[in-house]
Amino acid sequence: xxxxxxxxxxxxxxxxxxxxxxxxxxxxxxxxxxxxxxxxxxxxxxxxxxxxxxxxxxxxxxxxxxxxxxxxxxxxxxxxxxxxxxxxxxxxxxxxxxxxxxxxxxxxxxxxxxxxxxxxxxxxxxxxxxxxxxxxxxxxxxxxxxxxxxxxxxxxxxxxxxxxxxxxxxxxxxxxxxxxxxxxxxxxxxxxxxxxxxxxxxxxxxxxxxxxxxxxxxxxxxxxxxxxxxxxxxxxxxxxxxxxxxxxxxxxxxxxxxxxxx
Amino acid sequence: xxxxxxxxxxxxxxxxxxxxxxxxxxxxxxxxxxxxxxxxxxxxxxxxxxxxxxxxxxxxxxxxxxxxxxxxxxxxxxxxxxxxxxxxxxxxxxxxxxxxxxxxxxxxxxxxxxxxxxxxxxxxxxxxxxxxxxxxxxxxxxxxxxxxxxxxxxxxxxxxxxxxxxxxxxxxxxxxxxxxxxxxxxxxxxxxxxxxxxxxxxxxxxxxxxxxxxxxxxxxxxxxxxxxxxxxxxxxxxxxxxxxxxxxxxxxxxxxxxxxxxxxxxxxxxxxxxxxxxxxxxxxx
Ligand SMILES: Nc1ncnc2c1ncn2[C@@H]1O[C@H](COP(=O)(O)OP(=O)(O)O)[C@@H](O)[C@H]1O
Ligand SMILES: [Mg+2]
Numbered sequence: 172x173x174x175x176x177x178x179x180x181x182x183x184x185x186x187x188x189x190x191x192x193x194x195x196x197x198x199x200x201x202x203x204x205x206x207x208x209x210x211x212x213x214x215x216x217x218x219x220x221x222x223x224x225x226x227x228x229x230x231x232x233x234x235x236x237x238x239x240x241x242x243x244x245x246x247x248x249x250x251x252x253x254x255x256x257x258x259x260x261x262x263x264x265x266x267x268x269x270x271x272x273x274x275x276x277x278x279x280x281x282x283x284x285x286x287x288x289x290x291x292x293x294x295x296x297x298x299x300x301x302x303x304x305x306x307x308x309x310x311x312x313x314x315x316x317x318x319x320x321x322x323x324x325x326x327x328x329x330x331x332x333x334x335x336x337x338x339x340x341x342x343x344x345x346x347x348x349x350x351x352x353x354x355x356x357x358x359x360x361x362x363x364x365x366x367x368x369x370x371x372x373x374x375x376x377x378x379x380x381x382x383x384x385x386x387x388x389x390x391x392x393x394x395x396x397x398x399x400x401x402x403x404x405x406x407x408x409x410x411x412x413x414x415x416x417x418x419x420x421x422x423x424x425x426x427x428x429x430x431x432x433x
Numbered sequence: 434x435x436x437x438x439x440x441x442x443x444x445x446x447x448x449x450x451x452x453x454x455x456x457x458x459x460x461x462x463x464x465x466x467x468x469x470x471x472x473x474x475x476x477x478x479x480x481x482x483x484x485x486x487x488x489x490x491x492x493x494x495x496x497x498x499x500x501x502x503x504x505x506x507x508x509x510x511x512x513x514x515x516x517x518x519x520x521x522x523x524x525x526x527x528x529x530x531x532x533x534x535x536x537x538x539x540x541x542x543x544x545x546x547x548x549x550x551x552x553x554x555x556x557x558x559x560x561x562x563x564x565x566x567x568x569x570x571x572x573x574x575x576x577x578x579x580x581x582x583x584x585x586x587x588x589x590x591x592x593x594x595x596x597x598x599x600x601x602x603x604x605x606x607x608x609x610x611x612x613x614x615x616x617x618x619x620x621x622x623x624x625x626x627x628x629x630x631x632x633x634x635x636x637x638x639x640x641x642x643x644x645x646x647x648x649x650x651x652x653x654x655x656x657x658x659x660x661x662x663x664x665x666x667x668x669x670x671x672x673x674x675x676x677x678x679x680x681x682x683x684x685x686x687x688x689x690x691x692x693x694x695x696x697x698x699x700x701x702x703x704x705x706x707x708x709x710x711x712x713x714x715x716x717x718x
Binding site for chain 2: 323325326328329330331332333334335336339343344347348351423424425426
């Protein structure tokens with residue numbers, strides 16, 4: 172199967188779905204509109220809304236806020252995850268002591284923390300960043316921990332026989348191994364950074380894509396909700412493409428592309 | 434050139450030459466017992482005494498699982514023996530063997546480094562500037578027949594090519610002792626011969642002490658000055674040693690046609706068979 176054929180089929184699915192949506196919301200069948208536009212809007216209205224947002228330029232501010240929150244959450248969560256992951260992997264006692272607590276916090280649905288973060292950090296971006304951090308941190312932490320612990324014993328012995336000291340082992344063996352595990356979960360952790368930002372905005376904020384959708388819902392503006400979802404989907408796809416590009420650069424030494432997608 | 438009029442071989446079964454002052458590696462009464470968690474201890478190797486003189490190429494042959502890798506790990510200082518002692522150039526070994534280069538049985542290259550970086554790192558960690566290390570790494574890659582393969586990552590190389598990179602990585606540091614664990618094990622017969630000749634070629638320029646582990650008796654005879662045969666485990670020990678009376682330089686494929694080669698091969702086999710049968714009688718009866 173060629174690539175263009177595949178893309179043609181993929182586009183066909185979208186066109187069919189939109190066409191069905193259009194027909195069911197605008198063309199009465201035996202005098203009944205199957206999907207009332209009040210609840211389901213119409214493709215035309217949604218498209219018009221998106222065009223309006225971009226034409227007025229009001230959307231950019233929301234996109235930027237969500238992007239900023241997600242990036243900060245990803246950066247802070249990753250740095251913290253790498254540091255703690257390394258620390259735990261190199262200090263088995265620390266890992267053993269904290270093990271049950273890590274499991275407890277990780278098992279906790281992070282959404283319940285959102286109101287607490289709002290209480291602590293206010294309605295601005297930082298409460299959303301904090302929510303994203305709690306999501307990103309654990310993914311990166313577990314991967315780095317695993318990466319450091321699962322360095323091939325032979326590679327490690329080889330490095331030591333070549334004369335590496337502890338610091339050089341860190342730099343040339345543990346660090347690349349940990350990073351490769353972290354990068355292999357890049358899609359998941361970036362995805363969760365966005366989830367943290369949007370969910371945080373949805374639960375209480377003054378800007379961002381989550382806020383946009385929440386506002387529209389508040390006034391039963393279904394076209395606004397759908398338009399927000401479409402913009403969010405496009406936003407996520409663009410980010411995912413960027414991550415794929417970065418990943419291909421960073422994991423060039425790997426025989427197969429990363430497999431640990433969430 | 435490789436044919437030498439040496440019809441009579443002089444086996445020194447079960448004995449080691451005593452040259453303590455010159456020996457590169459001396460194992461004395463080495464025993465290795467693994468303590469397995471929650472199970473009985475496993476005695477892999479018992480009372481192995483072996484000494485490798487400077488410049489000598491010693492091949493260690495034994496069935497899979499007898500403890501050859503374990504013995505090399507002891508010589509490398511990666512494993513402390515449960516009994517006996519290890520000395521390197523006369524001094525008792527404490528910690529890692531700083532004189533030794535070790536070519537591991539399993540893949541040991543850094544997968545995240547290119548072939549060039551894998552070889553160069555061996556120099557860089559000792560303080561050589563990167564540019565110089567890279568230049569010398571390229572030289573070594575060329576020497577092992579991999580000129581132009583520098584930018585490739587290990588997964589883009591074949592098994593034999595990876596072994597060559599490993600060889601360059603070990604030899605670029607110019608170790609006085611070379612430990613090799615079935616380096617050509619997973620390769621096909623042709624590649625094995627090419628690699629064997631390459632190894633002898635590199636070794637002949639500055640004769641290092643070599644401990645070469647293999648399960649292939651023919652390969653052992655073709656390459657080495659002395660063949661050491663180990664029994665099957667557990668409690669594996671040395672069954673016998675034979676000097677190899679073949680002239681150097683050798684060509685691996687030609688030397689196999691030599692009379693002396695065949696005589697020695699048959700002789701070692703006779704002794705081996707006897708030992709193996711004895712072993713069966715003891716355990717199987
Ligand atoms: N870390 C270990 N713990 C327990 N048993 C081991 C360990 N390493 C090796 N052994 C055992 O010691 C024996 C010798 O192993 P090895 O030296 O790898 O054999 P060879 O290299 O001759 O094939 C084997 O029976 C193996 O199962
Ligand atoms: Mg082995």
